[in-house]
Every structure is written in C-alpha cells, then in structure tokens.
Amino acid sequence: MAISDTELVPTNGGFVRREFLPPQPPPVRMTGAFGWLRENLFSSAFNIVLTILVALLLAWVIPALLNFLVIDAVWTGENRDACHQAVQGRPIGACWPFVWERLPYFIYGSYPIPERWRVDLFFALLAFGIGWVFWLDAPRRDLGVVYAFVILPIVSFILLHGFEAIGLRVVDTVLWGGVLVTIVVASVGIVVSLPFGIALALGRRSRMPAVRLFSVLFIEFVRGVPLVTVLFMASVMLPLFVPPNFEPDKLLRALVGIALFASAYMAEVVRAGLQAVPKGQFEGAMALGLNYPQRMRLIVLPQALRITIPNIVNNYVALFKDTTLVFIVGIFDLLRTIEVARIDPKWAAPVTSTTGYAVAAIFYLVCCYGMSRYARAVEARLATGDKR
C-alpha cells in the first residue's frame, strides 16, 4: 500500500502519520481451524511427535473397540454356536444374544419370576427418592430426605423381603441377585453411612474424652484395614458374636460389613466439612442460647453438609464400586451373576467372558460417571453461590 503525501505531516526531522491504520486481521495461519491445530497439536517438534503417537494409539484402540462392540458383534442367536468363530467362519465380537437371554438373571438374580414386579416397584420408588433428594430445586426436599432415609428403607424391606400378613410372599435373600443386590447393598451403605458418619464425626470433635476416644478408635481401625477383611470379619466372626440360636442371614452380614466400612469413611468426609465451618458460627449459636443439639441441627450441620455434598457424592461413588467386593464373601451381586453366567456351557465361547465384563463395565461406568458429574455440577453451583 503506497502512502500518499497528504497523509504524512512534516515535523522537525521526519514525517509522522496522522491517522491510525485499520488493524490487519491476524495471519490465516494463526486463526481458525488451522491456527487451532498449530497451537494445540503441532506447536513444537516434541508436540508433533506426541500427537502422532497418540493418534496412532487411538487408531489402534477405537477401531478395535468399535469392531468388538458393534461391527463384528453377534446380534441374534440361540446358543454358543452363534458366537463361535470356528462355526461362523468370521471374526466374532461381542455376543449380545447371550446378554439378552441372561439379562433377567443379571437384573433380578434368582428372584421368583411372578414376584419380580416387586423389584421393579422398588427400583421405581428408589429412582423417585433419588430424584427428590438430589434434584436441588425439587419442592419440599426436607420431606424428600425423610422419604429417602426413613420411609423408603422400611417400604423396600417389606416389598423385597415380603410380609405374609399383607399377602406378600417371603423371598429368601439367597434368591436375590444381580443389579438388585448391587443396588440394595449400595443403598444400605448410603442410607446408613450418612447418619452414622455424622455421629462419628461429631464424636471425634466432641469435648468428652471417652466419646472422642471411641470415635477415633473406630474410624482409624476401620480405615486402616482393607474392606475384604472387614467383610470376612462380618461373614465369619459376626455369627460367633450373636446368641447361638440366632443365625444372621448371609446378605445381612455383608450389609453390616459394608455399613461399618462406609460409616468410617463418611465420618472423615463430614469432619472435613465441620472443620470448614468458621468458629464464629459455633460461638454465635452459643450466644443465641442454643443447646448442643440445636446448635448442630440448625447452625453447624446445614453449613457443613452443604459444602461437603460433592465429597459425599464422591464417597458414594467409591462405595458403589466397593459393593462389588461382596462377591468375595459369596453374595450374588451383578459381577457374580456375570461370573456365573459366563461359564454356562450353553454360551461357552471365547468372547463370552469379555462380553459379560463389557456389560458390567457399561453399568458401572454409567452409574459412577453420572454420580461424579452430579458432584461436579453441585460444586460449580456452590462456587457461584459463594462468589461475592
């Protein structure tokens, strides 16, 4: 662009432009898709090598996954022959007819077929409770908490276990299995661990030495040992500790173990929340003349629990994954039903195991990922609420 004489003004010793030039757009290479690629993928020799390596890895993993789950998968069939490479004469991916046939077993275990509506009803009531408590804008969430932590456990017990007086046949817990047991174990852990965890956390911060001592002993002991040993203790030692004529149910023993374990971990999460409440809040509550239960219920716990919701939910994610360990003491949770089904001779094929594990993986991934997304959303919401 030539500069005309009229735009330049002579000053002493040179010429100065009077008007700004319009800014030029950045070079094409630095903007748009091309610029983005350059900035984020190919900014240096090292980065180029990394990008190529990662792309190669993806090119290896993604087609393999797609092939297994969709392209080479078998969608219909009657028995193992449908999923055998030698019989079909082509590479075989996931064996979906096996899953389809065994799906009721994966969900209900051996729960009697005419009674399975009770399990469905339980799932529906549970979903309703979860929605009520965890949807932050739901109406009357205080009632929701009462529903989830008091009414739902009682109703579920009557519904699932049975109650002859109102015509519900008793279904022994050895028949329970699959997703039902996974959900029951996780729910019991969740429902029991919160109140017990709060009590233990308050006990640990109490001024009474005996209360503090017992709380610390319990929390540190349970957190110091693996869950497997707690479950072993619950399943082999608990029957010894109760009177001889009272033999606790196998599922109940596992539930006791899970509940103890979850409470100790929950106590530490709640304690972190309690420590985050400023001392002035305690003192202010005292100055108002509130007694200890009132101080905790009205002033301290609402604040402490609110800021720990994300951590509580993360703790629930860990608990949900840990429920798989009841497998080891012989409870038929989802993973165990899959273990049983995958060695069934009717469907014995090289891909059966992997298919079964893929189903379990999808189930746990959806549940756990959903919970952790929820925790993050709450965290973000609390962060905006606290911004001044």
Next chain:
Amino acid sequence: MSTDLRTDSHPPRVALYNNPKVRSLVYQVVLCVIIGLLIYGAASNAIENLRRAHIATGFGFWDNTAGFDISQTLIPYAAQSSTYGRAFWVGLLNTLLVSALGIVFATILGFIIGISRLSKNWLLAKVAGCYVETVRNLPLLLQLLFWYNAVLKALPDIRDSFKLGGAVYLNNRGLFLPKPSALEGFGWVELAFLAGIAGAIGFRFWARRRQARTGQQAPVLWVTLGLIVVLPLAVFVLAGAPVLFQSPQAGRFNITGGMEVLPEFVALLFGLSIYTAAFIAEVVRAGLLSVSRGQIEAAYSLGLQPRPTLRLVVIPQAMRVIIPPLTNQYLNLTKNSTLAVAIGYPDLVQVFTGTVLNQTGQAVEVVAITMLVYLFISLTTSLAMNIYNRRVALVER
C-alpha cells in the same frame, strides 16, 4: 424500674442435672457401659459358640503343619513340613511383593498421565482425561477379573504358547522367563553398585555445598546415573558377564526350568497399577495446579529457563501437596491387593484368611492377625507421613 444486676462472683446455682460437667460425665459413663456390655455380650457368645462347635482357641495352631500347597513362594515352603506360621509369612511376602511392584508401576504411569493431562497438546490431554475418567469409574474387581479371565486365561495353552527367541514363553499358565543365576565374580558387580550409590550420595552432598558457596551448579543427574547404572555395567562387562541364564524348556505338557510368573500375579499387578495410576494422576495434577502462576512468572523474571523453573520452583512446591495423598494412594494399593483372593493369587488374605481359616476354623484369631498386619502397615505409614508433613509444612508468620 428495678435492675437486678448480679454483683456476687458466685456462679448461678443450677440443678445438678443441668451442670454441664455432671452431664458430660454421665453421658460418658453411659457410653462406656453400653460399649462394655456389647463387648461382654459378644465375647461370652463367642466363647459359648466356639465351645459348642468344638473349635480350639488360642494361637497354638501357628506351629501346626499346614499341609496345603502355595503356588508362589518367595521363601522355602513345603506343604508336608511347613507350619501355618510359615504360610503366614509366605502370604505376607507375596502381598508385599505385589504391592511394592504395583507402587513402582502405578507411580510411573500416574505421573506420566497426570502431567499429560496438563499438556498443551490438546489430543494428549483429552486422551489422558479419558483414561482417568474411565479407569476411576470402573470397580477394581471388575478390572482384575477382566485381566485374569478375559485376557490372560484366553492366551493359548502350552503347546501353542507365544515364543520369543526360544527363551521366553507366554501362555495361559503364565509367563516363563530365563532364570538368572550369579556365577563367580558377580560379587564385584554388587560391590560396584553399592559403591556407585555411596558415590552418588557423596557427590550430591558435595555439589550442594559447592553451589551454596560459589553458586556453580554441577550435573548431578548425569553423574548420579553414571555412578549407579554405568559403573556396575562396566564392572559387569569387565568381569566377563558372570551370569548364567537358565532358559525354560518346553515339553509337551509342561514347561520346566526358568522363572515362572503366575498369570494371577500378572493380572493383579496390571489391575492394581492401572487402577491406582488413575488416582495418582489426579493427585499429581492437583499438585501441579496448586503452584500459583505467580511463582512461575517470578521465576521467569529472575531469568530462570523453563526447565530449571520446573525443577527448582514448581516441583518442590508441588511435591508438598502431592506427597500426602500419594502415600494415601500407596496405602490404598496395598489394601486393594487383598482382592487377590478373587483371582487366586496367594497373598496374605488368600493364604491365611482363606485357606488357614478354613482348615483351622479359628476365625477370631486368624481375622484378628490379618487385620493387625494391615493396621500396622497403615498406622506406621501415617505416622511417617505426619512426621514428613511437619518437616515440610510452610512456616507462616
């Protein structure tokens, strides 16, 4: 209008049941009594139940002959002559072996992934994020079963095993490697290795002193590597490579000789390392993000290059945040190694709380011993962590 201001210094008279001190004492006594009654009830029931079932009590079983085989033993063990106590030590050593190796691999993988998540390379960061989200949201037991049943057990059997140079075999019975055995003269290599470590420590000390005095830096990393790796290697070559590799021999039905790595061990090591690495990656990421931007900018403005900035400014501060949760993850890995029982790796729980408990029936003693072992490991680690924390804690005004 009358004002009733108390001027006397006596505290107001309250009823005894309203006195906070009395109340707290009563609460505590009640709690102690309840817990005492629970313990007493449990203990008396246990004694009664054990007597009825004719189960012995006490630790006498420790010296009885075990009579069962263990598939992996780091110390000499024989089913016919070894005791339950010996079986305990075998199991404990197996637990420690898999935990120690798992910690090494999980740390390496975890640091790589944690740093990758913060990489400027978009693709790498996303893939690392995907890894963390997937692995953290799948139960460890599922991952172990997958590695063991779907991957390792699906390998070909012995006749069709993968061979690598006629010395390494991989099949569904495990991984068979050449077994090294030291010949005469290997002692010199060990000596050189020890000397290298001592030399490296000495050099480090000297370099730090010199830097404090003159400001000159010494190539500590390269000298350390040279002393610890190159020096023993050189001695190894000079001594004429005094190691004999005993290759495994493939028969029709069996592979003899060599070193056998159990598929259970491989599956457990894989599962534990991959699972814990995802958690370590998050710890590392949080630690690196905790170093404020101003620290890095200040280092740049002092004229430090990016590499020394990372080494001298970012990493030391990040480590303070990383190490406590990292230790926690190490403890979790050790505790999670008990899942070995699901795939049959002979760790402490599988051998002791599984087989020994079933054979002796002495649930209380066996479970108590197992718990005490893990409790000991946990408590000593957290004690060490507290001491470390006190040492590195920021000294504030």
